Structure formats: structure tokens, C-alpha cells
Amino acid sequence: MSDPSVNPESKAPITEQKEKSSRPATAIEKTESARLALAQKRERLQTQKNFKEAQDHALSISNALSRIKITSPLNESNFPNWSTQIIGNLRSLGLAELMLNDEETEVQGDFELVEKRCVVEFLFGRMDEENSQRFRVVYEEEVQYPQS
Structure with a gap:
């Protein structure tokens, strides 16, 4: 009736499922992984840039306000x-x-x-x-x- 090497839930041979987890990543999976890593890197850089801009603005305000002197x-x-x-x-x-x-x-x-x-x-x-x-x-x- 049914082949003992076939998983009844997935209808795929058990040997293929074992190989699937140990097989090398395909080009599409590599591309997707690289795209995800690049998106995370861009997000980190944008966060750092926003922080640096806020820090620079705070520093410029501090410097500008320190130039206001009351001499008399x-x-x-x-x-x-x-x-x-x-x-x-x-x-x-x-x-x-x-x-x-x-x-x-x-x-x-x-x-x-x-x-x-x-x-x-x-x-x-x-x-x-x-x-x-x-x-x-x-x-x-x-x-x-x-x-x-």
C-alpha cells in the first residue's frame, strides 16, 4: 500500500527531509540572507547617523549658548x-x-x-x-x- 520510506504528513521521502536540513543554501536563500544582513546594517548605520546628528546639534547649541557672555x-x-x-x-x-x-x-x-x-x-x-x-x-x- 504505502511505501515505508514516505512520511504520510508531507508525502516526501524521509531521506529527503534529512538531507534538506544539511544541504547547502541555494542562491535564493543566500541572496535573502545577504539582503536581510544589509537591511540590518543600514538600520544600524541610520540609527548611528541619527544619534550623531542629535549629538552634533546639542553640541552646537551648547557651544553657541556658551558664546553669549555678560561682560557688564x-x-x-x-x-x-x-x-x-x-x-x-x-x-x-x-x-x-x-x-x-x-x-x-x-x-x-x-x-x-x-x-x-x-x-x-x-x-x-x-x-x-x-x-x-x-x-x-x-x-x-x-x-x-x-x-x-
Whole structure:
């Protein structure tokens, strides 16, 4: 009736099943294994890259904030300029969305406008007090309030 060397569940000879586990991998299996290993490697590299980018961003913020120095005591006359430089430094680091929103600090519009504003705020933050005030006056006259 039935052959004793045939497994009734799989209808395959028992000798073939034993050979199947010890046989060398086929080209398709090797390709699939290589594809899986490559995907795991890419995932590890992406994780490392994301971590490095986050670490670099944190380091740049730390370095930028350490450059903000208070060399003279703050008072009513120098506080407005100092606070504007602090806000400018924070904006240039892309942290405007974390600050309290008001008409002055609210960032809206397309990406290019936001990017340009970050560059301007970066420049404001790096200038000394006298140049910062002169540059801000020119900027407000020419850019924010263009004359028709």
C-alpha cells in the first residue's frame, strides 16, 4: 500500500527531509540572507547617523549658548539689546518654536523666509552692540518696511 520510506504528513521521502536540513543554501536563500544582513546594517548605520546628528546639534547649541557672555551688569539701558541678541541666537539655532509666541518671535511663512530670518538672527547674535544696532536699523528700514 504505502511505501515505508514516505512520511504520510508531507508525502516526501524521509531521506529527503534529512538531507534538506544539511544541504547547502541555494542562491535564493543566500541572496535573502545577504539582503536581510544589509537591511540590518543600514538600520544600524541610520540609527548611528541619527544619534550623531542629535549629538552634533546639542553640541552646537551648547557651544553657541556658551558664546553669549555678560561682560557688564545688566541694567535698563543694555538689557533690551542683550535680550534681542539672546533671542536672535536662539532663533538662529532653530529654537524659535520653543520660545513664547508673540508678534516679535512668531515664525510663520514658507521655509525660505524662515531660513533667511535664521541667518539674519545669527548675524545679529554675533555682532557687538554698536554694529548690531546699526545693522538692525538698516534691516528694519530696508527689509521689514520697504519704501515704495
